[in-house]
Amino acid sequence: MKKVLKIIGITLLSVIGVLLICLAVIAVNSPGKLEQLKDKEGNKIVNSLAEKQFIEIGGIQQGFFLRSENSKNPVILFLHGGPGSPELALLYRYEIDERLEKYFTVCYWDQRGAGMSFSNSIDTATMTLEQMIEDTHQITEYLKHRFSQERIYLMGHSWGSFLGIKTIEKHPENYLGYIGIGQVTNQLKSEKLAYDYMLQHAMDINDKPAVRNLKKFNKDASDFPTMAYIGTVRSQLMNKYGIGIMHDNFSMPGLIKGILFFKGYTLSEKVNCFRGMLFSLTYLWDSVVSDDLFESSNSFQVPVYIIHGKYDYQVSHTLAREYIEIIEAPDKSFFTFEKSAHSPNGEEPEKFVQIVRNIFLQLIK
Numbered sequence: 001m002k003k004v005l006k007i008i009g010i011t012l013l014s015v016i017g018v019l020l021i022c023l024a025v026i027a028v029n030s031p032g033k034l035e036q037l038k039d040k041e042g043n044k045i046v047n048s049l050a051e052k053q054f055i056e057i058g059g060i061q062q063g064f065f066l067r068s069e070n071s072k073n074p075v076i077l078f079l080h081g082g083p084g085s086p087e088l089a090l091l092y093r094y095e096i097d098e099r100l101e102k103y104f105t106v107c108y109w110d111q112r113g114a115g116m117s118f119s120n121s122i123d124t125a126t127m128t129l130e131q132m133i134e135d136t137h138q139i140t141e142y143l144k145h146r147f148s149q150e151r152i153y154l155m156g157h158s159w160g161s162f163l164g165i166k167t168i169e170k171h172p173e174n175y176l177g178y179i180g181i182g183q184v185t186n187q188l189k190s191e192k193l194a195y196d197y198m199l200q201h202a203m204d205i206n207d208k209p210a211v212r213n214l215k216k217f218n219k220d221a222s223d224f225p226t227m228a229y230i231g232t233v234r235s236q237l238m239n240k241y242g243i244g245i246m247h248d249n250f251s252m253p254g255l256i257k258g259i260l261f262f263k264g265y266t267l268s269e270k271v272n273c274f275r276g277m278l279f280s281l282t283y284l285w286d287s288v289v290s291d292d293l294f295e296s297s298n299s300f301q302v303p304v305y306i307i308h309g310k311y312d313y314q315v316s317h318t319l320a321r322e323y324i325e326i327i328e329a330p331d332k333s334f335f336t337f338e339k340s341a342h343s344p345n346g347e348e349p350e351k352f353v354q355i356v357r358n359i360f361l362q363l364i365k
Contacts, residue, residue: 074149127284162288
């Protein structure tokens, strides 16, 4: 008995020791400061911008990162997905030969209730689409003033593309152009299309556990898709079948590692990243699935461009193509990324940067 207890004690101490070492490594990688931008050879770019900032937006302190090789370049406000999932910590590792910051000054804003902008004191009554639009308007005004530009570009990914569409609809005077990545259109219909695809695919490849788990949920139920479905079967199978966050080489541990080892966040801000994901999803998801942009938002005074992965079922590629056809805008284009699912900006980064740059060059002609 004593020998067994000794083995258990040694095991527990070993586990605790490993956890403490991991925590120490993460802490060392959590200075809460952005690294200066570097060129391909690893040399720091003189006069480049790599700044972390907090300002009052919508009555609360909200945080964002500014990055640019030349701060005189046009400004892009990037609206992350989720709701509640900041993306700079995930995107910077895909910077190899190209990045937006070479041609643009990019603001990566952690939206209300997400990442640096999460707080226990946030009034949940303010977690509404209307407040998020107002917050977007206020940070846009800050960026216009800060960089002496009359108008900027707005770019939204996933949930951010829903927020982006609603923002250019209400405040078109602020934006030179809008770029949607994984553009939300009718998310309830998108979820049902994804369910059908996954069920059929699971049956085709004889994935019996997937079929069994999917059939636990009724896509025609009034509460579909539930949080239980989204957080379990949907997420797991989309990523397994290459139709979710990425088409190839996605791993949840890799995503978590990207956040934990991102030096722009402090340790507490990293914790808040994970807390903010569930918090924001809880309060904002209904505004997405209850709306149909085909009906509610289809006429704009701002050029609209959509970039979408061919394999994306997390937000339907098919519906996004249909959406671009019916909207009215001064200019519009649709770009399909043949090797991507929901994250073409991370899966095909060089192509992504080139297309965004071409859009800009087209607009300034």
